[in-house]
Amino acid sequence: MPELPEVETTRRGIAPHVEGREIVEAIVRQPLLRVPVPDDFIERLVGSRIGTLARRAKYLLLPIEGRGKGAGSLVWHLGMSGSLRIARLGDLPKKHDHVDLVLDDGAILRYHDPRRFGFVDWLAGSLESDPRLANLGPEPLSEAFDAERLYRLSRGRRMAVKPFLMDNTVVVGVGNIYASEALFLAGIDPRRAAGRISLERYERLAAAVREVLAAAITQGGTTLRDFVSGTGEPGYFKQRLNVYGRHGQGCRRCNGELRLVTLGQRASVFCPSCQK
DNA sequence: AACAGGTCCTGCGGGC
DNA sequence: TGCCCGCAGGACCTGT
Structure with missing residues (x-):
């Protein structure tokens, strides 16, 4: 959750x-x-x-x-x-x-x-x-997390960028929802090999991770089924999700159909035209 | 019946 | 041969 x-x-x-x-x-x-x-x-x-x-x-x-x-x-x-x-x-x-x-x-x-x-x-x-x-990686909202780190740690790695981003030794706190959302915002195909992404594109990804996490905190998190805050309220970020849980529906940017694939045993939704 | 927001472990194959 | 790494797959559990 x-x-x-x-x-x-x-x-x-x-x-x-x-x-x-x-x-x-x-x-x-x-x-x-x-x-x-x-x-x-x-x-x-x-x-x-x-x-x-x-x-x-x-x-x-x-x-x-x-x-x-x-x-x-x-x-x-x-x-x-x-x-x-x-x-x-x-x-x-x-x-x-x-x-x-x-x-x-x-x-x-x-x-x-x-x-x-x-x-x-x-x-x-x-x-x-x-x-x-x-052995945890840096906090995503701290200075220690940046594109240079993503770039350096990914060299030579063939695994898909989405599970790479969900690796707690790379950066912590990014799970299936926010990895999917950050890759959409950065325009990166979640299936792309982590080691074959440029520093420039990792700049966009690092910025997208920070942006989506900060926005989700502001909204009190994402309630899919049963998440409630410490005081019992649901989170309101679900309404802001661009791809997670939306396969088969239209991309909010280009209206193309969102696709579902499995990466690292996890459902991964993305827009084939907006994410390359 | 398949699938769900997360970790942790095992085992395999490859490189040194 | 042995050891380390990267990676895939399974395990853990209940509810819908």
């Missing part, structure tokens, strides 16, 4: 409700997520306080200002179908509401994830000490 804009929307939505609050109760209804909820999850959290939320790639990071057992962070990933939102005492958990953190003002941070591809894990040390976070 969530790519970078949805995770960032979640972070912004829940932050005002959880930062600085003490966790008074932790409830784990289903510990078997992609990574099992740690055995000492509850004892680690109860009585601790939540610091300033951060995001790295599609991971949400919740600093835990621990007491006896020491400080650390929760690393929370929403997988394909996860969402974190604020509930109130008395809001009964629904099916697939796997984890609750009950806060000292009665708010509840509630994790919902039907497919259970997401997880919440405890990280005792620095972010670099977690292998999941250590």
Whole structure:
């Protein structure tokens, strides 16, 4: 479900409700997520306080200002179908509401994830000490991400540019929706070999990635089925999608029929006349 | 019944 | 031979 804009929307939505609050109760209804909820999850959290939320790639990071057992962070990933939102005492958990953190003002941070591809894990040390976070590429909205990087890392690579753009060691946070959209905006055929794209065209692609992610964050993310922000609202970027999910329909630029192909096991929609 | 927003692992083939 | 890389395919799970 969530790519970078949805995770960032979640972070912004829940932050005002959880930062600085003490966790008074932790409830784990289903510990078997992609990574099992740690055995000492509850004892680690109860009585601790939540610091300033951060995001790295599609991971949400919740600093835990621990007491006896020491400080650390929760690393929370929403997988394909996860969402974190604020509930109130008395809001009964629904099916697939796997984890609750009950806060000292009665708010509840509630994790919902039907497919259970997401997880919440405890990280005792620095972010670099977690292998999941250590080898990530740069944030797409940071200075470290630019065309020169895309160009350099792609030389000699025969894989299609779309899966290349979705490689977390190249740049983080770009999933199937926004990779498709950025390639449309840049006018690049998603099937083109990554190593055979010029620096000039990567300039357009890097700009398109930044543009589409920033616009999606502004719109509160993309809601395809069930994504909701931390406060329960859907995202409105779906109305702005040019290609994702629109195969068989007309291109918004040339009105030609959008085509569907599979690249790296993922559906990929593009306009054969606008994307070369 | 196929397909869905994401990672993680295995295995193969090729180059050194 | 052995090791590393790039890449493809499958696995994980439930809902529609």
